[in-house]
Amino acid sequence: MRADPADYKLVSPGNLQAVLSLMAAEPAQWLPIAGGTDVMVLYSAGKLTSRKLINIWSIPELREIEVFPESIRIGAACTYTALRGHEIISREFPLLAAAASWTGGIANQNRGTLGGNIANASPAADSLPALLVYDAELTLISERGERRVPYRTFHTGYKQTALATDELIRSISLPRRFSGYISYARKVGARNAQAISKVCFAGLGQVSNGTIREAHLALGSVAPVPLRLNETERMLTGKKIEISLIDAARESAVSEIRPIDDIRSTAQYRAAAAGNLVAEFLEKLAAEGVKA
Amino acid sequence: MNPSPELSAKCKVFFTVNGEAVKVLTYPMERLLDVLRNELGLTGAKEGCGEGECGSCAVLLDGMLVNSCLIPVAQASRASIVTIEGISAHALIKSLQQAFLECGGAQCGICTPGMILAAVHLLEKKPKPAMAEIREGLSGNLCRCTGYMQIFEAVERAAQSSVAK
Numbered sequence: 001m002r003a004d005p006a007d008y009k010l011v012s013p014g015n016l017q018a019v020l021s022l023m024a025a026e027p028a029q030w031l032p033i034a035g036g037t038d039v040m041v042l043y044s045a046g047k048l049t050s051r052k053l054i055n056i057w058s059i060p061e062l063r064e065i066e067v068f069p070e071s072i073r074i075g076a077a078c079t080y081t082a083l084r085g086h087e088i089i090s091r092e093f094p095l096l097a098a099a100a101s102w103t104g105g106i107a108n109q110n111r112g113t114l115g116g117n118i119a120n121a122s123p124a125a126d127s128l129p130a131l132l133v134y135d136a137e138l139t140l141i142s143e144r145g146e147r148r149v150p151y152r153t154f155h156t157g158y159k160q161t162a163l164a165t166d167e168l169i170r171s172i173s174l175p176r177r178f179s180g181y182i183s184y185a186r187k188v189g190a191r192n193a194q195a196i197s198k199v200c201f202a203g204l205g206q207v208s209n210g211t212i213r214e215a216h217l218a219l220g221s222v223a224p225v226p227l228r229l230n231e232t233e234r235m236l237t238g239k240k241i242e243i244s245l246i247d248a249a250r251e252s253a254v255s256e257i258r259p260i261d262d263i264r265s266t267a268q269y270r271a272a273a274a275g276n277l278v279a280e281f282l283e284k285l286a287a288e289g290v291k292a
Numbered sequence: 293m294n295p296s297p298e299l300s301a302k303c304k305v306f307f308t309v310n311g312e313a314v315k316v317l318t319y320p321m322e323r324l325l326d327v328l329r330n331e332l333g334l335t336g337a338k339e340g341c342g343e344g345e346c347g348s349c350a351v352l353l354d355g356m357l358v359n360s361c362l363i364p365v366a367q368a369s370r371a372s373i374v375t376i377e378g379i380s381a382h383a384l385i386k387s388l389q390q391a392f393l394e395c396g397g398a399q400c401g402i403c404t405p406g407m408i409l410a411a412v413h414l415l416e417k418k419p420k421p422a423m424a425e426i427r428e429g430l431s432g433n434l435c436r437c438t439g440y441m442q443i444f445e446a447v448e449r450a451a452q453s454s455v456a457k
Contacts, residue, residue: 005318009321033364040363041343055367081356105433193428193432
């Protein structure tokens with residue numbers, strides 16, 4: 001049944017300090033809302049359990065993208081449109097720019113935010129594998145102060161995160177050390193725009209003389225959380241790219257994931273597609289590694 | 293969880309719609325779509341899916357294409373909103389209307405306001421879009437009648453005729 005707006009409160013404190021004060025005063029009571037592309041869907045369906053919402057859409061600090069020599073810091077309420085339009089993100093973090101371009105459609109990209117995608121913690125979210133392979137670090141903030149958390153430890157279970165009840169995601173930092181890497185991203189879904197992924201992949205690597213120096217692989221929609229393929233990465237590092245290695249990587253990736261059957265796909269299909277995406281990435285590494 | 297009485301306070305929200313200053317007394321979580329349609333009588337924006345998938349409730353909010361079903365009205369405070377009713381003065385609208393007519397870009401009409409606003413939003417940023425850019429620009433707008441090709445062709449034709457002028 002549709003929600004009755006009379007049952008919900010929405011406040012707009014207007015600055016970060018006031019937002020954090022309210023969240024500290026009444027922990028676990030306030031649900032932050034930025035662009036609303038997830039929260040409002042639940043609300044309209046009458047499934048939003050939080051009755052008190054706090055508006056963080058127009059807080060300037062959360063909308064900044066700051067560029068430092070060693071890193072880039074993306075405010076949690078930056079939209080996909082802002083990410084796509086940012087020169088350094090497009091040039092140095094193409095996996096993130098690509099994922100932003102196939103999240104929703106243009107209207108949802110104008111409102112949906114990177115921090116919202118992280119906090120919503122869907123294992124199928126398109127931008128999260130890119131953050132995993134770029135070794136993102138999150139800055140979480142509360143009235144108690146700031147703390148930095150490696151993004152790969154942030155999701156603790158299905159829709160569970162390391163966020164405390166009085167905390168907000170402040171920003172997402174990416175180290176600027178990947179511009180020379182070969183990268184590959186692909187979304188497998190009914191269509192790129194709007195459709196939620198059956199499987200999505202981001203890969204990043206470096207090859208010299210046919211040998212893999214470093215490989216980062218991550219998959220979405222194949223486990224309770226967006227997944228970095230640690231075992232497969234270890235297995236690939238220092239190896240020559242050969243057919244037998246690609247086959248072994250495919251097998252290793254399939255053993256690391258925990259796909260399920262749901263309305264969008266089956267576990268069997270997801271496992272096959274995940275293995276194929278890993279193989280495609282390694283083929284690209286092999287081809288471009290030769291050119292390099 | 294029982295809502296406490298304090299949760300149901302209405303508030304005044306000010307914004308402009310199609311150039312006119314508007315004040316509404318409403319619940320802050322009322323959807324912008326419902327305020328436009330029910331309070332202001334602007335029924336051009338339609339509710340299709342109510343979850344941001346179909347684009348038929350699209351409006352321009354401070355120049356950005358958005359789905360008004362996903363916007364709590366309090367977030368539209370002090371914004372400038374343009375709906376399909378207010379787009380008639382736009383420089384691109386004559387060529388878009390003509391091209392939609394000629395190409396058969398409109399049938400039942402439910403998606404058309406959103407399609408036109410998405411096309412305006414695209415052409416303002418990219419006056420001469422490639423076909424792939426047209427497809428992407430309109431990818432958040434679903435149409436169950438045309439099969440899309442006529443709409444894409446209409447936007448392409450409108451871009452050509454606008455650039456030619």
